[in-house]
Amino acid sequence: MKVNNKIKEIREKRGIVQLDMAAALGVSRQTMTAIENMKYNPSLELTLKIAKYFNLPVEEIFELVEED
Numbered sequence: 001m002k003v004n005n006k007i008k009e010i011r012e013k014r015g016i017v018q019l020d021m022a023a024a025l026g027v028s029r030q031t032m033t034a035i036e037n038m039k040y041n042p043s044l045e046l047t048l049k050i051a052k053y054f055n056l057p058v059e060e061i062f063e064l065v066e067e068d
Contacts, residue, residue, distance in 0.1 A: 001067065002038075002064075003041050003063070003064055004062070004063045005036070005038065005062045006060070006061055006062075006063075007032075007035060010054055010056070011036075018033065025046065025049050025050065026049075027046065
């Protein structure tokens with residue numbers, strides 16, 4: 001199983017700069033880059049912080065998909 005996310009898409013639609021989002025969440029810009037590029041899955045705590053930051057349900061940001 002793999003976790004995909006729409007963080008970059010949502011952030012850009014809302015005009016949020018990656019550095020500002022990272023600062024608001026208490027992580028580095030590099031961490032946000034890795035999460036957005038799906039090279040790193042955030043912890044449950046950070047996942048919930050991201051959902052709260054966007055004021056969206058987790059399911060609208062993250063998707064669990066089966067790998068081929």
